[in-house]
Amino acid sequence: MGSIQPDVSWPFESNAFPEGLLAIVQRTVSDGHFPTLAVIHDDEDDWLVSDDIHDPNEEEASGILHLDHVLKLDPSLRQLATLPPGHIATRAAAQAPWEISACASPRFRQRAVRPEEHPPSAP
Template structure:
């Protein structure tokens, strides 16, 4: 498989409880550029993944990018524990020193 390939949907649960290398996610650039830590991870009901800083608006133009989730994992290995986060759930924390808090997720319409 080409390492540049990015998959949006990979059957869940993931083998071995680990994020697949080709899994894509929408990640806030503040997290990728290490301006802010990851404080929010969403695994939405459709199976999509998103990682945000939890403080800046991810909906602003050019705030996020689709990339391999592995890039975020390299910057923050604690994200690996969330590979078993079920669809329709999110994990939040106030800081990297805090435990992830899991709750149901839905998009506000």
């Protein structure tokens, strides 16, 4: 599977997420029920946002959204725009500092989802 947004490449200008960037986001995070505790920038240049608690691979557990929506819920994610491909940022709680590490085998694996099957939600 290729990137969900092949026309956007990293590193980002000004080390900031570009407006309209798409990400695969767990609904528990996008609905505001759980904080973001894991963010992966995968080797295909996709961004994956997880609560790091629930299984993101369950049916309807994740969707493709504009990252802007998640940034409004948690502005601390802005500092992760410099996260290199193949890395994961995790934290123990919403106010804890981010820890960055390489992710040879990411814990957050999203089943193949095509953007046309799940259009982005409005921010």
